[in-house]
Amino acid sequence: MPGTARRPLLAGNWKMNPLSAAEAIDLARAVTPAVRQHASVLDVALFPPFPWLRPVWDAVQGTEVELGGQDCFWERAGAFTGEVSAAMLAGWCRWVIVGHSERRALGETDEDVARKAAAALEAGLRVIVCVGESEAQFVAGQTAEVVRRQVAEALKPLAASSSERLVVAYEPIWAIGTGRNADPSHADGTMGVIRQFLGQAFDAGGDAIRVLYGGSVNAANVASYVELDGCDGSLVGGASLKAEEFSRMIAAVAAVSWSPAA
Numbered sequence: 146m147p148g149t150a151r152r153p154l155l156a157g158n159w160k161m162n163p164l165s166a167a168e169a170i171d172l173a174r175a176v177t178p179a180v181r182q183h184a185s186v187l188d189v190a191l192f193p194p195f196p197w198l199r200p201v202w203d204a205v206q207g208t209e210v211e212l213g214g215q216d217c218f219w220e221r222a223g224a225f226t227g228e229v230s231a232a233m234l235a236g237w238c239r240w241v242i243v244g245h246s247e248r249r250a251l252g253e254t255d256e257d258v259a260r261k262a263a264a265a266l267e268a269g270l271r272v273i274v275c276v277g278e279s280e281a282q283f284v285a286g287q288t289a290e291v292v293r294r295q296v297a298e299a300l301k302p303l304a305a306s307s308s309e310r311l312v313v314a315y316e317p318i319w320a321i322g323t324g325r326n327a328d329p330s331h332a333d334g335t336m337g338v339i340r341q342f343l344g345q346a347f348d349a350g351g352d353a354i355r356v357l358y359g360g361s362v363n364a365a366n367v368a369s370y371v372e373l374d375g376c377d378g379s380l381v382g383g384a385s386l387k388a389e390e391f392s393r394m395i396a397a398v399a400a401v402s403w404s405p406a407a
């Protein structure tokens with residue numbers, strides 16, 4: 146990240162937590178001071194469960210905290226029980242995550258992810274497209290091939306003009322929620338593969354697309370990723386539920402982005 150024109154992004158994916166609106170509001174409010182303090186150098190987005198979007202939206206009004214949904218459906222409206230459209234999210238959110246491995250594990254395909262990403266961009270949202278290899282693929286040395294295919298499939302239908310609203314998060318599945326964060330050199334190599342693809346697919350626009358690392362990132366290790374030239378921030382799960390730790394992560398990312406270009 147040091148020396149790039151891209152603004153760092155720290156994204157907090159709360160997954161199916163917390164259990165009550167009151168706790169969600171408290172969590173959002175508790176990270177607001179750190180967001181404010183460092184808003185000149187980085188973007189911070191929170192991804193609460195759908196029912197908490199409205200109360201959290203109320204709680205962060207007038208602050209720099211950005212909000213997003215954890216998923217969306219590709220149709221705008223209609224008979225799709227249980228789904229939430231990108232157009233609906235656009236009323237409350239700036240962001241949406243698509244293709245998280247926990248959704249892919251429930252049956253979501255590359256084609257589904259591509260349709261969701263396209264619908265989200267169409268609705269005016271900023272989109273984090275998640276990609277990453279399984280442990281077996283990692284062990285077999287197939288990371289680059291798997292990730293390149295996932296990125297190519299997800300971004301295929303997208304116009305180059307939308308590139309400034311696109312983010313790609315590289316999250317090795319074996320590193321998510323396990324405490325086994327990927328070695329920064331492995332993350333660096335894979336993010337390099339992603340950036341090379343983006344450069345080819347989007348020409349000059351590819352340079353504006355932020356690439357994040359995710360998977361057991363916390364306050365102690367976040368700097369080792371964002372210090373990498375090809376890493377523009379992080380998608381954080383478990384550590385984003387701890388206000389004090391997430392605030393320290395915000396400060397750590399800000400400190401790297403202030404440091405002189407490597």
Ligand code: PGA
Pocket residue numbers: 158316320321322323324359360361362380381382383384
């Ligand atoms: P983790 O989750 O930080 O808890 O590993 C990351 C994610 O799923 O985005």
